[in-house]
Amino acid sequence: MIEIQDLAKTFTLHNQGGAVIRVMEGATLSVARGECVALTGASGAGKSTLMRMIYGNYRAASGVIRVGGVDVAQAEPREIIALRRETLGYVSQFLRVVPRVPTIDVVADPLRALGIPAEQARTRAADLLRLLNIPETLWSLSPTTFSGGEQQRVNIARGFAHPYPALLLDEPTASLDATNRAVVLALIEEAKARGAAMVGIFHDEAARARVCDREIDVSAFTPGLAA
Numbered sequence: 001m002i003e004i005q006d007l008a009k010t011f012t013l014h015n016q017g018g019a020v021i022r023v024m025e026g027a028t029l030s031v032a033r034g035e036c037v038a039l040t041g042a043s044g045a046g047k048s049t050l051m052r053m054i055y056g057n058y059r060a061a062s063g064v065i066r067v068g069g070v071d072v073a074q075a076e077p078r079e080i081i082a083l084r085r086e087t088l089g090y091v092s093q094f095l096r097v098v099p100r101v102p103t104i105d106v107v108a109d110p111l112r113a114l115g116i117p118a119e120q121a122r123t124r125a126a127d128l129l130r131l132l133n134i135p136e137t138l139w140s141l142s143p144t145t146f147s148g149g150e151q152q153r154v155n156i157a158r159g160f161a162h163p164y165p166a167l168l169l170d171e172p173t174a175s176l177d178a179t180n181r182a183v184v185l186a187l188i189e190e191a192k193a194r195g196a197a198m199v200g201i202f203h204d205e206a207a208r209a210r211v212c213d214r215e216i217d218v219s220a221f222t223p224g225l226a227a
Contacts, residue, residue: 001166001197002031002054007063007073007221009049023049027063027221033165036188036198038212041219047201050218051168054199055090056080067166085113089164093171095143095151103146104129104139107157114162121161128157132183149175160187167191169200173207185211 007027013019024046031037039047052058054065056072065072068087070079084090089110097106104125105112111121129139132153138146143154152175159167172188173181181204188211191198202208208215 001033001068002029002199003064003066004029004050004054005064005066007050007053007065008061009046009053009058010061022223024218024221025223027218029216031166031197031199033195033197034192035214036169036192036200036212038200038202038208038215039218040215041217041222045217045219046222047218048170050221051170051199051201055084055088055168085110087164088166088168089159089162090168091156091159091170091172093152093155093174095146095155097143099144100142102140103134103143103154106143106154107161110158110162124161125157128161129154131187132157133180149177149180152176153180156184156187160191163191163194163196165196167196167198169198169202171201171203173202173204181207 005028007024009024011021011023013021027050029037039050041047049058053060054067054072056075060073063073067083070083072080072083104122107125107128108121111124112118134150134153143151146154156172172184176184185207188198200212202212
């Protein structure tokens with residue numbers, strides 16, 4: 001479902017004479033349906049960079065990033081937008097939403113973008129918010145006013161609203177209490193059971209051991225860090 005071949009990434013420092021920094025070379029991995037792969041490695045090894053390339057936020061210098069048949073490294077913006085709408089979800093650590101939009105509509109938005117009727121989308125959103133212990137009194141408020149843990153749970157609800165065939169998970173259990181951590185891990189296990197292919201960053205070792213099938217040390221693809 002996710003195929004990465006000989007991927008490379010550079011950054012050009014335009015304010016430093018156009019110096020080119022090589023941050024990744026030769027990244028190659030595959031993730032099958034129903035599999036969760038953890039990206040590991042020291043801080044700065046390139047875990048987040050690789051995730052952002054898969055999602056299309058960073059453009060690859062060379063190589064292939066194929067998600068559900070679409071090569072993100074070569075795709076046009078409209079193709080990436082369609083991929084994100086239908087196929088590739090992203091649970092980020094950070095909530096980025098339009099201010100003043102009610103929480104229930106933030107969570108329902110991925111379904112509405114697919115043409116799901118508003119009532120059906122909001123019902124699914126309500127089920128997830130309830131599961132993740134977001135009080136109903138907050139559903140009509142913007143999540144931009146919420147605590148960090150509440151915002152993270154809204155992100156998780158939004159990411160699992162649509163049954164994406166592929167999911168990127170950026171520290172999905174960070175800052176969560178034991179109850180909500182267990183809920184998130186159960187959601188990941190359910191996604192695996194339905195065949196979702198997942199790539200994640202998990203600093204929570206117990207969570208990684210529970211839901212991840214394999215680990216990929218990104219340091220192997222980082223110039224200067226590879227053994």
